[in-house]
Amino acid sequence: MGLLSKKDSKLILDPLADNNPITIQVLGICSALAITAQLKPSIVMAISVLFVMGVGNVVISLMRNIIPSKIRIIVQLIVVATLVIIVDQVLKAFAYELSKELSVFIGLIITNCIIMGRFEAFALGNGPWRSFLDGIGNAAGYGVILVIVGFFRELLGSGTLFGFPVLGNPVTKTGLYGIGYENNGFMVLPPMALIVVGIIIWVQRSRNKELIEEN
Amino acid sequence: MGLKQKLHTLKQKYKGKKMAPAFNALHTFLYLPNETTHSGSHVRAADDLKRTMNTVIMALIPCLIFGMFNAGYQTNLQTDPNITQATGFFSGEFWNWANFEIGLWKVLPLVLVSYGVGLAVEFLFAIIKGHEVEEGYLVTGMLVPLIMPIDIPLWMLIVAVVFGVVIGKEVFGGTGMNILNPALTIRAFLFFAYPTWMSGDKVWVHGAVETAGQPDAISGETILGSLAQGHEISYSIADMFLGFIPGSVGETSTLLILLGALILIFTKIGSWRIILSTVLGALAMGLLFNGIVDMGWIDSSSKFYGLMNTEFWHHLIIGGFAFGAVYMATDPVTASQTNKGKWIYGFLIGFISILIRVFNPAYPEGVMLAILLMNVFAPTIDHYVIQGNVKKRMKRIKVKTA
Numbered sequence: 001m002g003l004l005s006k007k008d009s010k011l012i013l014d015p016l017a018d019n020n021p022i023t024i025q026v027l028g029i030c031s032a033l034a035i036t037a038q039l040k041p042s043i044v045m046a047i048s049v050l051f052v053m054g055v056g057n058v059v060i061s062l063m064r065n066i067i068p069s070k071i072r073i074i075v076q077l078i079v080v081a082t083l084v085i086i087v088d089q090v091l092k093a094f095a096y097e098l099s100k101e102l103s104v105f106i107g108l109i110i111t112n113c114i115i116m117g118r119f120e121a122f123a124l125g126n127g128p129w130r131s132f133l134d135g136i137g138n139a140a141g142y143g144v145i146l147v148i149v150g151f152f153r154e155l156l157g158s159g160t161l162f163g164f165p166v167l168g169n170p171v172t173k174t175g176l177y178g179i180g181y182e183n184n185g186f187m188v189l190p191p192m193a194l195i196v197v198g199i200i201i202w203v204q205r206s207r208n209k210e211l212i213e214e215n
Numbered sequence: 216m217g218l219k220q221k222l223h224t225l226k227q228k229y230k231g232k233k234m235a236p237a238f239n240a241l242h243t244f245l246y247l248p249n250e251t252t253h254s255g256s257h258v259r260a261a262d263d264l265k266r267t268m269n270t271v272i273m274a275l276i277p278c279l280i281f282g283m284f285n286a287g288y289q290t291n292l293q294t295d296p297n298i299t300q301a302t303g304f305f306s307g308e309f310w311n312w313a314n315f316e317i318g319l320w321k322v323l324p325l326v327l328v329s330y331g332v333g334l335a336v337e338f339l340f341a342i343i344k345g346h347e348v349e350e351g352y353l354v355t356g357m358l359v360p361l362i363m364p365i366d367i368p369l370w371m372l373i374v375a376v377v378f379g380v381v382i383g384k385e386v387f388g389g390t391g392m393n394i395l396n397p398a399l400t401i402r403a404f405l406f407f408a409y410p411t412w413m414s415g416d417k418v419w420v421h422g423a424v425e426t427a428g429q430p431d432a433i434s435g436e437t438i439l440g441s442l443a444q445g446h447e448i449s450y451s452i453a454d455m456f457l458g459f460i461p462g463s464v465g466e467t468s469t470l471l472i473l474l475g476a477l478i479l480i481f482t483k484i485g486s487w488r489i490i491l492s493t494v495l496g497a498l499a500m501g502l503l504f505n506g507i508v509d510m511g512w513i514d515s516s517s518k519f520y521g522l523m524n525t526e527f528w529h530h531l532i533i534g535g536f537a538f539g540a541v542y543m544a545t546d547p548v549t550a551s552q553t554n555k556g557k558w559i560y561g562f563l564i565g566f567i568s569i570l571i572r573v574f575n576p577a578y579p580e581g582v583m584l585a586i587l588l589m590n591v592f593a594p595t596i597d598h599y600v601i602q603g604n605v606k607k608r609m610k611r612i613k614v615k616t617a
Binding site for chain 2: 180181182184185186187189191195198199202
């Protein structure tokens, strides 16, 4: 890669697979369970977190030498809160329906462990460019899992993708529904999201045995 | 060359190969293996895991046969005006070919699908993971059709069985390692995934779904369903006890479940402590609710009145309570292991079953959820029972040394 050195591209690619914030570090599970019943909110959530983490990591990294370490958590919180409010206002202005659907969970990005975790673990000790890469890498790793879970939950739970009926119409019994198929109501419930995330973790670890934790 | 020899030769041929577990499983299911271990000390007993499982299956057979007759009886009773209600347990209105024919065609596919899919998953996992096929599914496969509504579409059953065996059992490490009862995991999956097929007033009698809304519609309501809706019930106590009522395939006849319970208790496979304490728990909760009604704290305007006012011991013979208490709660893997723990575990199952039954009309059958909940708590109960015992003994040491 010409643009990025090997070390830098590792910052982006690692969190996508072998150091994924959700499946390996098991952070940010709450929002992954709550908003993945449909694909569209999953993607909006992923983009929101991408913005907050990318910008937030850079801001923290720029301020890293002037933040007194005793109050660093408060400073980090203010940065996240500011960014989250920006995201929230933008969504309310341009995608009101979606922001209603995501409701409190956009606000709860503040409490997403991944963000505070990256601020603490990376941005406080690295320069802005690398922090930026680390931020979008981790947010992308989070987003990938969200999109996978959202895809299966919407497809099997509601028979739609992005709201378009892809399996036929359950009311007029066309497509798959004509031969007796029915939507799986369990998929729409949060427990199934946990199980889907669990299956992703299972598949990932059985493909790469090095990821299996010792216990 | 007999079948046994043939299987043995096959086994030798595939030894060390990938498919070996599959052949070994067939062999040991049908016959005692040829080879014996030579070193070490042994307990000589005939009741290995496969025989244990087979005993449970034998205890389930009466329920299965009754379920087949009952499936046909419930349909015929409503469609054919010439058929009268069965009067005694051996009544000819019940035990006849017309009933059995319908039941056989509806129940047999459930049994075959349950076993076929479940064992396929088990064999697949054994071959991939390279261990022997475990026996756990033998009982689960028989329990599953008995706790299904009669008209459940077979593809749903397939999805649920795959889910139950893989997520409920294999990911935890297979038979003996599962936290939740696999048969109930399968039922709970169906219950939440396809609620229209698993609860309500249409699914419990064959034909009720297809005829819904038509003039000759068949009512498929269970007693619990009617009570939760506040309707009067038209079944006598004898009907409920003998099992001439709508419900899941094999759960209706309390009499035959009692017979099964006796088999399990006398062969020492089911724990009598769990069965007894589950019944006690249900009676306690039932009495409590009866007491509330007697005190006049709620009246017939309350939506809980119908179920609260049900005589406390009726709870034992309606719905799936008896079946759950005898065949599900006693599952040795998921129940508490300590004797004191078994009392607590069973009592809470009975207690919570009736609680869910009365207070949540959306889940008229609380026993499934109660058992699954207590499955999760069973290790915790055991932990505290053992810690309690340790403390007691520590005290004894102190007294002696002091």
